[in-house]
Amino acid sequence: MAAVLLLSSPAASKPPELRCALSKQGQRLLSSLSDGGPQPSSTHLTLIRKFVSSSSKTLTLKTLSHLFLSHNLSSFALPMYRRISETQWFKWNPKLAAQMAALLEKHGRFVESETLILESVQKLGFRELSIFYCLLIESYSKHGLKQRALDSYAHLREIPLPSVIRRGYESMINGFCLLGLPCDAEEMVEEMGIAGFRPSTFEFRSIALSYGRSGLFEEMRRVVRRMEDSGIGLDTVIMNIVLSCYGEYGEMLEMVSWVRKMRDLDIAFSVRTYNSVLNSCPTMISIVGEPDKFPLSIVGLVEKLEKASSSPNEVLLIKELVSSVVLEETLEWSSSEGKLDLHGMHTCSSYLILLQWLEELRLRFSEGTVLPLEISVVCGSGKNSSIRGESPVKALVSEMMFRMSSPLKVDRKNTGRFVARGKAVKDWLC
Known part of the structure; x- marks a missing residue:
């Protein structure tokens, strides 16, 4: 559960605020909240009330997640959370509650944080409670609140369920890694082994990542070797x-x-x-x-x-990538369509893959491979860009196709797709 959040972020190399784009409506609210100081005023509260009442559940929760992640606007998360909790569609969510409690703690609002936690604890059974404490450990750790994370771990260990023991080790190891304390995480792995639990791939990956982020590369390599020695490939x-x-x-x-x-x-x-x-x-x-x-x-x-x-x-790295087979995994080829999907790729990756794709098309056409009815490049329309609707990958593809006088044009039915007849593409390249 927590492993995904920890292990997905570094490779992406994006600030947390930019991982998920907002609609223009959400962007306008954040822009309005940023005016007039960091603390909520009556004007801010009115804006939040109107936004929640006029927005969909999905947009409202997405906007709240941006407030959680924002350093400058996090003080507005509590009034929005309260307003959301009053809507008809609201259903208590352990992750939101844990994030809110940790954020309140970070801003010194201890009574409100404890009240929220107590309200949550009282309504949960053992299994749900264990999940909630795991989420609290993660949320506290992300905010650098080590002691509060340890307190939650102690509460977690009190739950009389056999599965909780291992879950507790995993959560606290992840927490130490989020706190930038890989040595503490390794000590807990040792304790975990003494308790009869074998470390999993997750523990090794988390600790290696934490050492690497701190620039402790020798320690990172040691953990990777230890991972191999334990039989995990x-x-x-x-x-x-x-x-x-x-x-x-x-x-x-x-x-x-x-x-x-x-x-x-x-x-x-x-x-x-x-x-x-x-x-x-x-x-x-x-x-x-x-x-x-x-x-x-x-x-x-x-x-x-x-x-x-x-x-x-740098040149060697590019050459190594070019000789890989990633293109083959992103290129679909049949009599109906030859499709290159650029989803998940950053701008530099899309550029290099596109250059490889052009060479691959020329090769296939010259070898007489089956000619698809359509050739397409799927790049998305900017829903997940830092500014919604402005996709840097789409702009890159558009510029390349324009400069090369390509027959591929933006699909009228799907603005995140470039398409052309297969024969037109073959004539253009060959």
């Missing part, structure tokens, strides 16, 4: 964690070594591998940042990188 996820940690510190030579290790061990590259590596390549980012100038072929890209990059390892 290395996989794409742990390799992506290592790559993202090295990338945050610009350790490109190490990244080259681990990318090659992935290939030697036959560990599959993923879209996240592309994102983790390319988000760490400053010259590549600079090139993609000039859409009217970036090369339109892999050969041209490599030549430009060799001239512009201050590190030969």
Whole structure:
């Protein structure tokens, strides 16, 4: 449960505030709340009341999640939560309650925090209560409230359910890692082993990530070796964690070594591998940042990188990615449609995949492979962009297709899709 939140974020390399875009209505509210100081005024409360009463459940909860994550607007989360709790559709949610309690604690509103927790505890059975305490541990840890996380762990251990013991270890290990205390997390793994529980992949990944984020690479590698020694094989996820940690510190030579290790061990590259590596390549980012100038072929890209990059390892990383098979996993091919799906890819990854895609199309057409009726590129319309409706990947595809005089145009029925007849694309490329 908590593992997903911890392990998905670093490779994505996005600020938490930008992971999920809001509608224009939600953006207007946040903009209005940011005026007039950090503390809610009567005007702010009126804006929140009107917003909640006129918005859908999905939009309201999404906006609340943005307030939880925002450093500047978190003080507005409590009045919105209270207003939401008065709606007809509201149903008590353990995750929201845990997030709210931790946020109140962080802002020194201890009585309100305790009241919310007590109200929650009184309505829960043992199983639901154990989940709630796990969520509290996670929420407190994200806000740096170590003692409160430990208090919740102590309460969790009091629940008379056999499954709670292991769940408690997992939650507190995750909590220590979120707090940036991997040594404490390792000590708890030892305690967990003494209690008769074998550490899982989750524990090793969490601790390796926490060490890596702190720049303690020797310790990170030691945990990875320990993971192997325990009989848990290395996989794409742990390799992506290592790559993202090295990338945050610009350790490109190490990244080259681990990318090659992935290939030697036959560990599959993923879209996240592309994102983790390319988000760490400053010259590549600079090139993609000039859409009217970036090369339109892999050969041209490599030549430009060799001239512009201050590190030969950046070029090596790009070459290693190009020789992977990620494109094959994102390209669907049949008599009806040849579709490239760019969902999940950041801008640099989309650019490199598009260059590989063009070469792959030329190869297939020259070999006489079945010609699809349609060729399409799916990039999304910007629903998950930092500004809703403004997709940087879509802008990239549009610029590339325009500069290359491509027959692929925006689909009238789906603005997040470029499409053309298969024969037109074949004539264009060949």
